[in-house]
Amino acid sequence: MKALLSLRPWLGVLAERRGRLLIGALLMLATLLSALGLLSLSGWFITATAIAAVSAIGYLDVFTPGSGIRFFAVSRTASRYLERLYNHDTILRLLADLRGRVFAGLVTLDARTLARARASQWLHRLTADIDTLDNLYLRLLAPPLVALISVLAFAAFACAFLPVAGIVLLAILLPLGVTATVGCGWWGWRASHRRIDRQERLRTRAIEQVEGLAELTSYRALETHRALWRREEQALIDDQRQLGRRTATGNLVVTLGIQLATLLVLLVGLEAYRGGQVSGPVMVMLALGTLAVSEGLGNLPMAFIQLGATVRAAERLNGQAELKTPLAGDRLTSGGAAPSLVYRDVAVSHGARTVFSDLNLVIGAGRKVAIIGPSGIGKSTLAQLAVSAFDPQAGRVEFASQDIARLAPDSLRARIGYLTQRSELFHDTLAANLRMGNPDASDAELWAVLASVELGAWARSLPDGLETWVGEQGRQLSGGQARRVALARVMLRNSPLVILDEPLSGLDAETAASIKSTLDAWLAGRTALLLGHDRQALPACDDCWRLMPAQTGRVGERCLEKM
Amino acid sequence: MSAARRSANPSREWLRQQTAAVRPWYRGAVCCGLLVGVATLVQMGALAWVVDRVISDGASLETVVGGISMIVAAIAARALAQWGQEVCGQACGLRVKQQVRARLLARLQQLGPVRLASRHSAGLASQLVDQVESLEGYYARFLPQMVLAALIPLIYLAVVFWLNWLAAIWLLIAAPLIPLFMALIGMGAQRLNEAQFQAVTRLSGHFLDRVRGITTLQLFGLAERSAEEVSEVAHDYRRRSLKTLRVAFLSSAVLEFFAAVSVAVVAIYIGFGLLGYIQYGPADQLDLFSGLFILLLAPEFFQPLRTLSQHYHDRASALGAAEGLVALLEPEADEKVAPGRIDGETGLDETPRQLPGAVALDAVELRHRGRERILGPVSLKIAPGEVVALIGPSGSGKSSLLQLIAGFIAPSAGRVRATPTPAIAWLDQRPLIVQGTLADNLRLVAPDASDEALRDALQQAGLQAWLASTPAGLDTSLGERGFGLSGGEGQRLALARVFLSPAKLVLLDEPTAALDPETEREVIAGLTRLAASGRTLIVATHHPTIMAMAGRVLAIEAGRLSAVERPDVSREAHS
Structure with missing residues (x-):
């Protein structure tokens, strides 16, 4: 979509911190993989012990998986903590960068442009737009990337044991990922793109109501103006309701997809187990792993339904930048004498x-x-x-x-x-x-x-x-x-x-x-x-x-x- | 929870009151959430059963088809119930927002134009729009999740207990800690929010301050340096807020740790139990079904709490917004002293009825909260069609007198009689221009007026030349995005509104104070036509031409009215 191009200058700002962003994404990945390791290894372990008990082999190395489980338990906690702290730091750094960048653009505006907008409202919009953009990385960029990498990695892992399980996994989760990102982004586009402007119109109506109360009251025109207000409010609420419904539907599709993928991997595994291609513990491990790895897809619909709002914020800030007047020109060389x-x-x-x-x-x-x-x-x-x-x-x-x-x-x-x-x-x-x-x-x-x-x-x-x-x-x-x-x-x-x-x-x-x-x-x-x-x-x-x-x-x- | 009960915090109390009207939706959200929990339970149970049957008993897939279909049904139920929870929750949030906004609007009307004058209109607008907006998450997500976080773990615990009481003990060790967790998360989230809120507010404050002064920064050649300063200050706040975050994130890390360790402990216990390494308790009753089922339930046991901690910021921002909203909705000190005064003693609708356009003041006095008298006692009778000019130095009470007649403020003593129907026309130095077309702006006071009537009113107000010069005519859009009007044009637009309205009584507060002489002349010409149309005009003014136009000139001094000689300005007016 062409509209996404307006994000480009802001992606450029993000790119200046690419080292930090990479580490942040790796920490997210580590958190997700730890959860995956914990659940799938536990599943493997329980099944293995159950089989060992039934078949009375008597011996099973319980210490390696036991310490693995303990390791993942600790690493999940630690990586989650570090990830939150580190990414929060990154967000605040980005906020500093963005504000600096926007301000540097603003100081070159001429007096007329500055005087054109109602100052307080314009400032409000400006800060809100910047705040919307600092979510770009944490909500829209890193999560789909981390989800993609972990799904690919786990699918490769699954292929090593049972190729068909890996294929089933990819065949469901990849289209699901596309639906949750591109699909949701497209589906929520119109309503989320215009939502910010609608909210601002409502704010304008509120100001009119406050500043014009003397006239509106004495003319008994308050009700007429309220009708204008209600129309704006209803439009905003309708958009929000639509976005909420679509987010819920997106979540429904993702939940169904994840659970069905888990079930299918399990069924494929069960069939393979009966055919002797794969052991019982591995089969359980693959099914539980599918469940854990899909967690990364869970938050995508909510983030992407609001994609339009982020793009709108970028568009408005870009519009600000286009008003720029050049600060170049000859330097004055005359001294400090009184000029004409x-x-x-x-x-x-x-x-x-x-x-x-x-x-x-x-x-x-x-x-x-x-x-x-x-x-x-x-x-x-x-x-x-x-x-x-x-x-x-x-x-x-x-x-x-x-x-x-x-x-x-x-x-x-x-x-x-x-x-x-x-x-x-x-x-x-x-x-x-x-x-x-x-x-x-x-x-x-x-x-x-x-x-x-x-x-x-x-x-x-x-x-x-x-x-x-x-x-x-x-x-x-x-x-x-x-x-x-x-x-x-x-x-x-x-x-x-x-x-x-x-x-x-x-x-x-x-x-x-x-x-x-x-x-x-x-x-x-x-x-x-x-x-x-x-x-x-x-x-x-x-x-x-x-x-x-x-x-x-x-x-x-x-x-x-x-x- | 316990914290809520501890103190009668007005914001919390107020937030709770708002749920009354949305109770069915709120219950719907909770029920759907519980359904999600039960469906998950069924799904996990069926999953464990299928695995157990195939691995332990070597059953074929055909024989476990019942279990598989149960899994499918449970998945479908879970997804649908989750959808229902979100939709019901959102309905709660949207309804509360609409309801709160309606109350706020009513409150603004009740405060009236005089009290509102001291408040910042952009600030009020942001309360009305943005702060109300931040209530949504609290009702849509946090409140239902709070109930679910208490109930769902209990259901799972009961099932695990039934399967294997020792495994349940492992979870139960964490269970008494749940209130502790919630308190911890609460404290952590609160600290986090306070710290962040402060940082963000101060940061925005600094940013706004510098943006507001950009012109000055440019003039002093400090533009580039301030751009560096802006990001430097932001980095400084970042360093400071990170110190708080390090501690604040620890509390949720504790929850994560318990969740992870419980899964690990349960897994190892079950594994060792299955191998027969554990001799005491019910460990020997474990099989693959119960073991796997318990393992699958262990992370689900903590999930509702983790979700709650994610929604904690919804609560914090709602509380923050509620504080400001409660303060706005709370009656002011002087309103409490004289309840009902606004309707009771202005006597606007009382008998004896005044003719439209007539005004009578009987011994009216006005005081400000315990302070000395501003006005009165004043008695005055104005007949329909009269033109009265009020003069006096600024601060002498001219505006207050007009506000009394308009009914914006109530007299402290005496009575004001004026007929407010069908309308009173009001015009001060800042005319209201709403965002919309020129026609929208005029039809505010006469919704059914024809285009012809609008054009006629514009002509009376001296705007016909301006109207002719705009290509879109009556559809010209005005307001922030439309091209603006000059001060004089805005004033004449307000005048056109007076011509259009059926009002017989017209109150004007220094209508020409902010105009240049040329525009002033045109506005005064409009006023003359207005007086000629038989309306009553009461004008607070300094302008000699307007005084000359008036039938009576009244001076206000030390709160008293006295009639003065009309100045003879016929020479000035024609020069």
Whole structure:
């Protein structure tokens, strides 16, 4: 099936650990063979002793099989324990690999792609998809392989005593194995492939119900929306029921196959025994061995009915990877002098809607330019263009007279300090968050920059000082503190071009005034693009433009007007 | 088992309660499981008998055909019963899930929009979908298997005892250990699950944190370094969780060991007994039939327990989910204080009936849980067709007043009278856009509206140009995957809903706060048409044009209402 090709990149990730995977599979095999040895040798032993007793031969070497039985008893326990531990370790390693791999793909996405999806839902999907894939080896790859090897090995063993028993065994168990893997995979394909998406649609309906409860309640439309919810839920439940039924049926077929194979091997053996081709103990051993070796087939239907879900997870992660934008380009060679920033005939559209067409803006080297406009009007789009977060549909943006589309984004961004509208802090220490701006900054420099954003006294009052954890998304800090930590981080970067998006938002008037004067001094000798809803909320600037709806008749289009 | 009885753990108690409605299916699963056990017993017995007859008595295959057909019948019964157990178990799981989801939805409705506002909607959605999903295994597999793990070994033990009591003793040595095993497995699995759960949660936390901040990482040129860090942290958690796993896996290894050793001991005992090496006890009564039968039953004796230990993680994840669900379903502190208040004193349906579109507030007060008064006492009468603007600084209680009128919250004192039928229209800054077509979105409030009515409402709301520019028209798909709407377009879509609905009373909470001036103008034009259609409008706003449009402007200050002069903004509005 062509769809299976989407697993290929992920099999590649697995292949990097092929040594571990091999050992893990061998341990699985050892566990299965120990169980096989224990049961078949015990059967041989009991039958042999019974025959010895009846025929009164009197002597039978009971010590070799006795110690064999003891050996298998211990080896089964030990190999099972080791197998679980070792394979768990492997799974966790794979998880680390997969996350690293997916993350490496994500960091190359442009801002637009990242902004497109509802963040929390998208993240949820991402982690769930990765978790689905880490099952690939333990559920879908190793078990059928181990089952195949043990069946072949036991069939060869059986052939040495009684060829027809080996043939019967293969004739039933091999097609059974194909049914349990390929057959079940095909049979559960459609329902399991769409199950994940259905589950997500249900999640969306739940969010609608929560977020829209005010409207739904007052309009008395809750029941109408519930009907939508119930339809999604019913579709999901129906799929799950179908998959469950098919798994049960797959298990039924496998059980029937295994037990009938055992019975047939026994009957063939009995016939051969009566013909004198094989001894009684061996005949019992072969039958019990067939029973034990088939245990490896037992879990296959359940795993393979869900094959479609695994492939779907791989497809979605692959889709993520295809969105990648290249990070290549020329390196910037100019030094740390204040650069100019020029927008030339820039056109930007979101889907079918034009936001900018023929936008022109020149920020000379060392100039400070403010763009004023209400939130949501598109000021951040200007900033994102400057850091090459995405490319304009037409025109170009120039940094120090070089087209940024031809520059390596990393090299460009190293010269820009950009305070985004949201203060994005990480679940890490205060020091680590600040050092993102400059990894080599000394503690003294950190204290200095904290003092300049009026956070020195606060930081000194913390028991852990710079080593204080700021919490998930900086939640341990107040909005104003988080804003200033983010600002301090940008200041540490000490870059020639600075973009500040609402730098004083969330600050009380007194702090805002003090930080404004700090910024006025710090911005001297740098080029700055300042974004805000009001000129008063920004540091001093040389030019000021208002971003407003254009009178072109096209809905959503913006233009700049000199203030 | 014993652990469950020991404490009245609310999550465990809650999990148990959910079985009430699915009892027949649950019993079906257990019965089928028992049938599997009995069929296995018959199969093994017949197998031993056939082997014994052929080897010990030299019988031909024809003479044992009865035994063989019994084996075939037992195999068929076993496979079918196993199918039945799985299907019944799954029916249990699916039903419980549906039932729990229905209760959760009802609970969300009961909590109402105001209480829900403080919760994370994605988190609630994941509880409603994913956490409920993780209940299935507990009902489908774990619960039936728990009964089977106690009963089936007993059946086998009785049969072995009948065959040879000394062999039964060997198994019985393990039997008193069964509760111990279960406790051991339980402890082990629990520790394993806790450790894993913690590791996975923290790991996901770290991963999510870094993914959320990807833009920032890119800006600071830290993208590559963080990719390495992400896998480094994952490896670190791996090393830590392996330490716990080493111990946790030991408990199930003990079970495996006993199972394996019992088989070995039974095999050797039977072998030596058959050879006559063992002189005491019933060893001399052993023959190939009983010996082989006992040997075949020995591993089956432990099988149900081993299966149970495999399903233990179903229990752990169900318990984990139940904890969150119980907390959500549990009434909040202030709900307990005033039960029935929501229905009782809002007086929404009480006489004297208000005309549709009219509102009356009599000495209404609102307090938050023991805190000071937010609002009131407020008395107010609004006639049908009036346009009233509510002004006041943020946090003064404008939204609370609208929520009181809508019936989302109950007054602490006084009474609110408004007719909630056929509907009240509500519009705030975040309009609800459901995943589906434009028509689906509109028909939420008027399921039977014709396409013509939808187009008309869109035109009234000022969306006709937008509608004309979309090729799919009313079938344009909206929502996450459809192409999105801007804030202003979403707001006008919500406005179209108001035009479409039969509601006479329209409550608007800062409808233009998040819009740019151009869109603002269009929304206000829509509001004017809405007022002209004879509906009552109560608008919380700062916007001078809306205030000018209103017949009355009421200011809220320190919880009290006062009428203020309408600002004369005719010049501003036309400039």
